[in-house]
Amino acid sequence: MNYQDYLFVGVDTHKNQHTAVVINCFHQKLGVVETHNNPSNFDELIKELETLTPNQETLVFGLEDTQGLGRSLAQWLIKRDYQVKEVNPALTKRERQHSPNPDKSDQVDGEAIANVLLAQWDKLPTIHEDGNHKAIKQLNNHLRGLVKQRTQIKNQLHNLIHQQYPNYEKFFSNPFKVKTALAFWKKFPHPNKLKHYGEKRLQKFLKKQTKNISNDKASKILSLVDKDQEQDVSVRARNKLIVMLIEQLRLINQQLEKIKTELQEAVDNSPYQLTTMPGISYNLAAQFIAEIGNISRFNSANQLARYSGLAPTEHSSGKSSHTSRKKYGCRNLNNAFYMLALQQISTTRNGKPKNPVAYNYYQKKLAEGKSGKSALVCLQRRLVDIIFAMMRDKTAYKLPETPDYDVLNKAG
Numbered sequence: 451m452n453y454q455d456y457l458f459v460g461v462d463t464h465k466n467q468h469t470a471v472v473i474n475c476f477h478q479k480l481g482v483v484e485t486h487n488n489p490s491n492f493d494e495l496i497k498e499l500e501t502l503t504p505n506q507e508t509l510v511f512g513l514e515d516t517q518g519l520g521r522s523l524a525q526w527l528i529k530r531d532y533q534v535k536e537v538n539p540a541l542t543k544r545e546r547q548h549s550p551n552p553d554k555s556d557q558v559d560g561e562a563i564a565n566v567l568l569a570q571w572d573k574l575p576t577i578h579e580d581g582n583h584k585a586i587k588q589l590n591n592h593l594r595g596l597v598k599q600r601t602q603i604k605n606q607l608h609n610l611i612h613q614q615y616p617n618y619e620k621f622f623s624n625p626f627k628v629k630t631a632l633a634f635w636k637k638f639p640h641p642n643k644l645k646h647y648g649e650k651r652l653q654k655f656l657k658k659q660t661k662n663i664s665n666d667k668a669s670k671i672l673s674l675v676d677k678d679q680e681q682d683v684s685v686r687a688r689n690k691l692i693v694m695l696i697e698q699l700r701l702i703n704q705q706l707e708k709i710k711t712e713l714q715e716a717v718d719n720s721p722y723q724l725t726t727m728p729g730i731s732y733n734l735a736a737q738f739i740a741e742i743g744n745i746s747r748f749n750s751a752n753q754l755a756r757y758s759g760l761a762p763t764e765h766s767s768g769k770s771s772h773t774s775r776k777k778y779g780c781r782n783l784n785n786a787f788y789m790l791a792l793q794q795i796s797t798t799r800n801g802k803p804k805n806p807v808a809y810n811y812y813q814k815k816l817a818e819g820k821s822g823k824s825a826l827v828c829l830q831r832r833l834v835d836i837i838f839a840m841m842r843d844k845t846a847y848k849l850p851e852t853p854d855y856d857v858l859n860k861a862g
Contacts, residue, residue: 451571457507459499460537460564462556463487463520470495471560472502472509477568482557487519492526512537512567512574521584528579535574536747538757538779541566575747575757583743586716590740593709593733600702607635607695610688614640617674630659632696634671639692640685641675648672724840727847728805729793734786738837741783745841755834759784760827787830787837794829807849808833 453475462469466487472480481502485495499509510533513520524534545562546554567574604626611618611625622631637655638644644652653668681689714732717725717739724735748754755761759779794808803809808829815825840847 453568453571455507456510457499457503458564458568459509459511460560460562460567461511461513461520461523462559462563463513463515463518463523464556465519467556468495468520468523469556469560470499471557471564472499473561473564473568474507475568477565479561482560484556487522489522489526492523496530510567510571511535512563513577514539514542514563524577525579528577534577535567535571536577537563537566537574541570545569572749573753575743575753578744578746580744582716582719583739586713586720586736587740587743589709589713589716590736593706593713593736596702596706596709600699600706603695603699603702607692607699610692610695611635611639613688614685614692615675620674621671626699628660630656630663632700633659636693636696639689640681641677641679642681643689644672644675645677721844722841723844723846724837727836727840728849729790729796734789734793737782737786738841741780741786742837742841745838748838751835751838754838755831757783758787758834760787760831760834787833788826790833791826791829794833795826805849 456475457480458473458475460471460473462471464487468485468487470483470485472483474480483495483498483502485491496509503509511524511527512535513524514537515521527534542559542562545566546558549558549562607626615621618625621634622628625631625635634656638647647655649668649672652672653665656663656667710733713736717732717735720739722735722739722745724730724738725732730738742748742754745754748757752761757779759781791808794805795803795812797803797809811832812825812829815828816822820828836847839845
């Protein structure tokens with residue numbers, strides 16, 4: 451690539467307006483162009499940018515938010531054969547902090563993005579057109595939002611129900627998940643509501659919700675409650691809140707099931723076969739695809755590891771040199787590899803490893819003297835190689851025939 455043949459455009463994206471800053475290969479700022487965040491205005495944006503190309507240089511673009519506010523521009527440019535790179539906001543912030551100009555504005559941010567684009571052209575991931583990936587990304591984000599809402603509601607229910615039933619956690623194995631428990635809290639938000647219920651009548655109610663419930667469940671619940679508790683204004687308010695929260699929880703659970711079905715279909719429609727690997731559910735596969743996107747964005751597994759925050763950073767001065775791991779990169783992707791690593795080293799009820807290769811590799815690292823945390827990080831880094839190979843080659847995972855193989859087997 452002859453850098454003198456290109457002009458580098460850094461775009462600071464916003465909801466209503468984008469600011470594009472153009473620099474040449476010598477980091478000289480050539481101009482600024484602003485446009486509305488509307489595809490109907492993008493043709494005019496290109497025309498204005500082309501006025502800044504005296505020698506017919508090729509325009510290349512760098513955007514931070516290529517899956518959010520900047521997606522429409524990124525996809526519009528890709529369809530017209532422009533090269534678009536994704537710039538990590540952390541790199542932009544670092545560039546801006548090292549600049550002699552301490553101000554923060556759209557133009558300053560755009561110029562910082564352009565400078566990162568030029569300085570790290572070969573390292574930045576390239577954006578590709580992928581509608582199915584966008585669908586998975588949206589569904590995955592909505593799923594996370596619903597899970598967060600569900601957790602908040604469960605925490606509220608825990609506080610409210612505990613005031614009514616101090617021993618409520620002994621009633622059901624999962625007091626806010628099983629159908630019978632939710633029906634019970636809605637019907638009997640306070641022990642006083644059980645005043646006219648004996649064991650047979652309560653057992654009949656419980657059996658109506660779930661037929662395989664134990665025969666002594668009603669007697670156990672009644673033995674733990676005081677049906678003669680009085681109700682004041684605050685208790686009646688809690689009763690109403692509990693019923694409303696139960697209804698909200700049921701609605702969220704229904705929505706989650708629909709989202710999971712949609713996610714499964716979207717994952718099946720993707721070219722990747724991640725679910726063939728032990729420990730990768732459809733939800734986890736969706737998280738990998740959503741955060742990684744088109745694997746061709748990354749030139750190597752090392753680049754993906756850095757993007758995931760799983761590559762050690764080097765610190766050297768003179769003869770002193772050491773590496774460390776800091777929290778950087780895509781934290782959602784980092785979390786996905788962490789969850790996968792835990793699945794890989796888990797065992798069945800009879801103590802058999804779910805993935806003997808990963809389990810033995812983890813045990814080997816422990817035997818070398820590494821801590822449990824460090825050994826798990828090593829396994830995560832190995833898993834990056836596998837996921838990268840599976841997505842690059844679009845192959846299924848194959849467990850090697852020799853379980854004690856020292857190195858994790860790569861995909862297909």
